[in-house]
Amino acid sequence: xxxxxxxxxxxxxxxxxxxxxxxxxxxxxxxxxxxxxxxxxxxxxxxxxxxxxxxxxxxxxxxxxxxxxxxxxxxxxxxxxxxxxxxxxxxxxxxxxxxxxxxxxxxxxxxxxxxxxxxxxxxxxxxxxxxxxxxxxxxxxxxxxxxxxxxxxxxxx
Numbered sequence: 778x779x780x781x782x783x784x785x786x787x788x789x790x791x792x793x794x795x796x797x798x799x800x801x802x803x804x805x806x807x808x809x810x811x812x813x814x815x816x817x818x819x820x821x822x823x824x825x826x827x828x829x830x831x832x833x834x835x836x837x838x839x840x841x842x843x844x845x846x847x848x849x850x851x852x853x854x855x856x857x858x859x860x861x862x863x864x865x866x867x868x869x870x871x872x873x874x875x876x877x878x879x880x881x882x883x884x885x886x887x888x889x890x891x892x893x894x895x896x897x898x899x900x901x902x903x904x905x906x907x908x909x910x911x912x913x914x915x916x917x918x919x920x921x922x923x924x925x926x927x928x929x930x931x932x933x934x
Contacts, residue, residue: 779808782834785896792820799829809834809851815841822846836862837888840881843869853896854887857903890928894921903929 779798781790789812798805810818811834818838822831822845833839833850842850843866855862865880867873891899898914902921905912906929912920921929 778832779805780834781808782811783813784811789814789817792817792824795821796824799825806830807832810842810847811835813838815845818842818847819845836891837885840865840869840877843877844874853891853900854884856900857891857907857909858884858887886932887929890925890932894919894925899925899929902926903933906930906933 779790779795780786781795783789790808795808795810799808806828807830808821809832810821812818813835815838818831822842825831830849831842831847833842833847833852835842836850836852836854839847839850839852848870850862850866852862861880861884865877865884868877868880887903891903893899895918898912898918898921901910901912901914902925904910906926914920
């Protein structure tokens with residue numbers, strides 16, 4: 778799976794590069810696409826071969842990407858809200874757009890605080906607030922600030 782997450786790698790893989798790699802190498806079967814550039818994403822979806830899968834790598838853009846032809850997601854919020862997020866993706870893929878949209882907007886306010894101080898800082902804080910695990914992160918990452926924890930706590934109520 779190709780990994781195009783410029784927020785992590787500081788480099789964007791252009792659509793032409795993704796498509797060339799997908800066409801030239803049979804063992805490249807998908808891309809986790811998190812460029813945030815919908816024109817780039819649509820270019821990949823439009824021009825990919827049928828054996829290549831486009832996966833969202835951006836929780837907030839997953840539903841629009843699915844509507845454009847993406848086939849799934851490698852998610853962050855899916856760790857803290859697995860049922861709601863999975864349902865959103867399933868309804869989006871099966872044509873249940875009204876329900877998918879409702880679920881998307883219920884989760885929408887979580888996206889910013891989950892990413893504001895880097896991944897996995899936000900989701901770890903959310904998981905701790907849900908009583909699932911501690912919010913430990915390894916250096917050089919830092920635990921979520923009180924402001925982010927309070928924002929997430931407020932959203933969870």
